[in-house]
Amino acid sequence: MAVQIRIVLLLLVASLIVGAQARHTKAKIRRDDRSLILVAQPFGFGNDGRMNLTVSNFQLWKTGTGPKTSKTSGYHRIGFFITTPAAEAQLELDLAEGRCPLDAQNDPSRQGLALTLFTFDAVEVNTDKKKGSTRKDFKLNELIENYQGGEFSLFFANCEPYSAIDFDVEAALFNVRGDRVDFLAVGDDMLPFVYFLSFLLFTVLGVLWTLLVVRAKADAHKIHYLMIVLVAFKSLTVLSQAFMYHTISVSGDAEGWNIAFYVFTGCRSLLFFVVIILLATGWSYMKPFISAREKKLLMVVIPLQAIANVAIIYLDEFTPAAESWFTWRDILHVVDIVCCCLVLFPIVWSIKQLRDASETDGKVVRTLVKLTLFRQFYIMVVVYIYFTRIIVYLLESTLPFQLIWLAAAASEAATLAFYVAAGVAFRPMPAGANPYFQLTEEEAIELTKAEQEENP
Structure with missing residues (x-):
């Protein structure tokens, strides 16, 4: 049984390796x-x-x-x-x-x-x-x-x-x-091109989103500016990856580009989870505050992501020959999955809140529109997490080694598609045309009372 467990762990960790650096x-x-x-x-x-x-x-x-x-x-x-x-x-x-x-x-x-x-x-x-x-x-x-x-x-x-x-x-x-x-493996030799192309695409996306927010400044919210910063960090992440793999190819060592990659990907990961939670709770769209329950979730997810990224930096200084290497890889995988699961809770809470409101509130049509949109956002997040955490790993473990770069390309394409879809759904719009319209004064008072009852 112990041997079988070791084999399962070995295969699991092998499937989590994103390209042999x-x-x-x-x-x-x-x-x-x-x-x-x-x-x-x-x-x-x-x-x-x-x-x-x-x-x-x-x-x-x-x-x-x-x-x-x-x-x-x-x-x-x-x-x-x-x-x-x-x-x-x-x-x-x-x-x-x-x-x-x-x-x-x-x-x-x-x-x-x-x-x-x-x-x-x-x-x-x-x-x-x-x-x-x-x-x-x-x-x-x-x-x-x-x-x-x-x-x-x-x-x-x-x-x-x-x-x-x-x-x-x-x-x-x-x-x-x-x-x-x-010094790049066959199958990884396309990665510098894949990541540099991703940098160009995300940069174009960032410029277009910035122009959209600036032109619709009167209808823009804080979350829109936060999304600009997110796209900027994503662009810097893939740019540093492109240079990292290029220098590895030439000299066999990342020569400091790996540090830049870890810094940018750490900031991007933290900001990504913050943006998803804020969108899922309707912050700056449906309500002007974050409830105590959502604040607690942010306090859990962000430190977990910070720990995971610090651990990745620490782990990268060692080789698989280190005795605790597999243990740390398993821990990081568990932390990543836990964070991905936790980020779904605010969406579920919002859907439940809207469903309850549709049964008691007189403004049923407006509430049902919100409910439908949040369900769509929930499905979008679930599909993105499922694809990047499972499908991409399956591609890495099943593709011929000459085509392993396709897994990285698929991951970047899925991320770009998710960013575009989220941007289209939450783009700045006039209050009358925005399905996530601001709450009326009456609704804001009701939500404030509900929060006070939840946290007396």
Whole structure:
């Protein structure tokens, strides 16, 4: 059962990875007794895919008995291998049954599951941490017969029982395209173009929305200006993503653009949830205040989003080889889903309030118009969240690795469509033509009384 849970978590996290950010992977492993360690996420290699591994400060420890100093004993069952994402679950099962992934290529019944790069009995092992490192260079077309490219994950395996290991590893996965080294995986090489095109589209949308708000200034509300800021942060987010992936492609490192991306996406995420909640509660449209219940929701959702974004920044400094990497990925996924669910509550509350009002209020027609519009907005938000949180992840996990960029393109297209639809529904209009017209003085007094009764 424990092994099955690990497999499910592994597959879940793999499905949440938004493109393999191909960069130099560095990890420090200390007294780690795991049998299997994911060093580098699935990476799409082309016809001239290559890999460099540098290992230093290696030390094998017998659990509870101190360091093992022999240069040969046990080292043939410790090393690095690559495998396809589809074979990872089977390797976990093999490991649970006592079979070592490093032996897979020598077993006719298991060939194709894993390709051993090297074991430590075949290299100079550094027992003295000051003696330097061991470097290995690999060309996949020389390792794999009839190689035509493919997607592979890099793993470290320790099949020596009752042992733990220390080592430092630096891995560089890349493709050679003509006379240029490209550190972006096949399938991710279109991302700079996708995100830069998204930047242009969101910038045009922001300019058009700003002109619309300025021209209809007399009918504009505070929420319209807040939506301008939201679109601006979205544009800056995709622009920083475009530059981030471009610099990764050239040098293998984001060179600071990842920090800009995290700052902009953090601000955009927080503002997005604020705007959705304010629209859902009719703030500045139907009523001039936010109820205590809605304020409490804002106080929950915004800190959760802030924590999630800080955690993403912190997590990005580590590799999957870190022992707590999968745990943090699961936590971030749960926080994201919780925030998405919470943002639906104000819409449900508004719909319920309008339904109750339609049964008791004499202005039934006007109330039913509001109810219909809020139902449409609710469906729109649900479809957007479902598509970007589930459908996009399914695309990432099912598309061929050469077309993985289509998942990012679909996500940006869905976001653009959602922004346009929300803008059309909540655009500035004269009070007489606006279905979310301002409350009359009588209705405002009734709502104020209701709030006072709710919070005496």
